[in-house]
Amino acid sequence: MSSSRGIRGKVLGVVGLLAGAVIAFVLFSSSAPKNVGGLVVQANLSDGTGITEISYTISGNGIEPISGTARVGDPRASTEISAKNIPADTEYALQLSAASGDGNNKCARKTTFDVAAGKTTPLTVLMLCHDMSRIARFLKLRQALPGTEGTASAEPPPMIEVSPECTSCESEGVKAGVCEQELGCDGLSGTDKALCVNLVNCMRASNCWVKDPLDCLCGTAKNEACITDAANGVCRAEMQAATKSTDPIKNGTLFYDPSVPAGLANRLISCDRETCLKHCALPD
Numbered sequence: 001m002s003s004s005r006g007i008r009g010k011v012l013g014v015v016g017l018l019a020g021a022v023i024a025f026v027l028f029s030s031s032a033p034k035n036v037g038g039l040v041v042q043a044n045l046s047d048g049t050g051i052t053e054i055s056y057t058i059s060g061n062g063i064e065p066i067s068g069t070a071r072v073g074d075p076r077a078s079t080e081i082s083a084k085n086i087p088a089d090t091e092y093a094l095q096l097s098a099a100s101g102d103g104n105n106k107c108a109r110k111t112t113f114d115v116a117a118g119k120t121t122p123l124t125v126l127m128l129c130h131d132m133s134r135i136a137r138f139l140k141l142r143q144a145l146p147g148t149e150g151t152a153s154a155e156p157p158p159m160i161e162v163s164p165e166c167t168s169c170e171s172e173g174v175k176a177g178v179c180e181q182e183l184g185c186d187g188l189s190g191t192d193k194a195l196c197v198n199l200v201n202c203m204r205a206s207n208c209w210v211k212d213p214l215d216c217l218c219g220t221a222k223n224e225a226c227i228t229d230a231a232n233g234v235c236r237a238e239m240q241a242a243t244k245s246t247d248p249i250k251n252g253t254l255f256y257d258p259s260v261p262a263g264l265a266n267r268l269i270s271c272d273r274e275t276c277l278k279h280c281a282l283p284d
Contacts, residue, residue: 034117035087035088035117036084036085036086036087036088036115036117036118037086037088037115037116037117037118037119037120037121038082038083038084038085038086038115038119038120038121039058039081039082039083039086039092039094039113039115039120039121039123040080040081040082040120040121040122040123041056041080041081041082041094041096041123041124041125042078042079042080042122042123042124042125043070043078043079043080043081043096043109043125043127044077044078044079044124044125044126044127045072045075045079045098045107045126045127045129046107046126046127046128046129046161047105047107047129047131048072048075048076048107048129049075049100049105049129050100050101050102050104050105051072051075051098051099051100051105051107051129052071052072052101053069053070053071053072053098054069054070054072054079054081054096054097054098054107054127055067055068055069055096055097055098056068056069056070056081056094056095056096056097057094057095058083058086058092058093058094059092059093059095060089060091060092060093060112061087061089061090061091061092063086063087063092066083066086068081072098078124081096086115087115088115088116088117089114089115090114090115091112091114092112092113092114092115093110093111093112094109094110094111094112094113094123094125095108095109095110096108096109096110096125096127097109098127098129104131105129105130105131106129106130107127107128107129107130108127108128108282109125109126109127109128109163110163110165110278110279111123111125111165126163126164128161128162128163130160130161130282157194157197157198157201158197159185159197159200159201160200160201160204160205160282162204162279162280162282163279163280165276165279166272166276166279166280168279169275169276169279169280170183170184170268170271170272170275170276170280173271173275173276174271178271178274178275179267179270179271179274179275180256180258180267180270180271182258182264182267183258183264183267183268183271184196184200184264184265184267184268185197185200185261185264185265185268187264188261188264192261193261195238195241195242195244195261195262196242196261196262196264196265197265198238198241198242199235199238199239199241199242199261199262199265199266200265200268200269202216202234202235202238203216203235203238203265203269204269204280204282205282206234206235207281207282208233208234208235209269209272209273210273210277210281212273213255213266213269213270213273214226214233214255215233216233216234216235216236216239216269217231217233217235217236217239217251217252217255218231218232218233219231219232219233219234219236220232221233226248226252227248227249227251227252228248229248231248231251236251239251239255239262242260242261242262242265243255243260243261243262243263244260244261256270
């Protein structure tokens with residue numbers, strides 16, 4: 001009996017040691033990541049025509065970028081995008097993009113988010129979509145509105161839509177004093193507002209301003225050449241209409257002058273360029 005109890009005791013002792021080893025392995029050798037969280041995005045499209053999937057990239061804070069695609073079931077409903085095991089930190093970047101098969105409809109959104117350890121960050125975003133064929137037609141077939149004194153008032157065209165971050169950034173720039181107080185087309189009416197909106201639309205549709213707003217007027221005619229008839233920017237016609245002059249010198253001197261619609265339009269676009277570029281440039 002004593003021999004049997006001794007053997008049993010040794011067996012139980014070995015089992016106990018093995019159990020302790022297993023527990024220690026689980027506690028100290030677990031591959032489960034620590035100090036991480038997750039992200040769940042509800043992505044909505046302003047116009048889901050022809051969109052079947054959304055591409056996403058999460059980056060920042062030294063992580064290997066996390067990229068993938070999410071299938072769009074109903075373009076009128078939210079599309080869920082999720083990511084796990086993101087180290088807890090702040091100011092991660094989320095880039096969303098989508099395009100229809102024919103390339104005519106392109107959608108994009110850039111935003112930031114934070115991750116807390118052990119938690120999932122919920123994020124609801126609106127992706128602004130743009131009819132690239134409409135923009136192409138605008139650039140090809142547009143005609144500058146007349147800008148002479150006494151012209152009958154015109155109904156302003158609709159403004160090309162920008163992201164909420166863009167308009168918010170513009171407002172914050174004005175409050176902070178880094179953008180001009182007097183800018184944009186909202187305070188205008190009639191023909192002046194139409195001239196201003198037409199110019200802003202041309203600049204935003206072509207992205208001619210992302211390096212320098214003057215490029216929209218000057219094109220390849222740099223420096224002194226821009227104040228001659230050599231100016232060939234993609235929005236030269238709209239710029240001349242909104243400065244109410246075809247004199248190239250006046251086009252230059254009135255470029256930022258708030259007394260003409262061009263000055264207010266160019267002040268807005270300059271704010272976008274200097275302060276809000278990452279939020280306000282349209283997708284290529």
